[in-house]
Amino acid sequence: MGRLNHGAPKGELLRVKGNCIVHDILQFAAFVIESLKTSIAPKGYVIRTILHIHLGLVIYLAVCAVQKSGLRSRTGLAMLLILECANEGADILRFGHHVPKWMWTDSIGDFVHTLTWPLILFLGAGLLTPVKQNRNLSGEVDTSGPT
Secondary structure, three states: OOOOOOOOOOEEEEEEEEOEHHHHHHHHHHHHHHHHHHHOOOOHHHHHHHHHHHHHHHHHHHHHEEEEOOHHHHHHHHHHHHHHHHHHHHHHHHHOOOOHHHHHHHHHHHHHHHHOOOHHHHHHHHOOOOOOOEOOOOOOOOOOOOO
């Protein structure tokens, strides 16, 4: 690390040799995350794709288990999307300003693998859930709209 820029204007982030300290910390965190992922599943192996599929399902189902709406939980999909964005952000961040072209196709593939089955479950639960119908006192379906 270089010397801190103590003469920086008020409100500017601390900088080390022209780089933002926050960026350096995030890049180090991305390196640690990638090291953990590589220790579980080496780069380039199909196991990484399988992990995206299964962890996506586990996270979605865990969030759905605590939601009243079950598999129709938009919170489950939102949480999964946020976590996958953070994961891919960490993957991209470790390259700094020089992200290779293959990284973008890899990230898109990871998004597809992570979100496909949870999205299918979400849509299927929405299609298979019966629509509540209002019935009047005689038992007939009331089509006049919500009351």
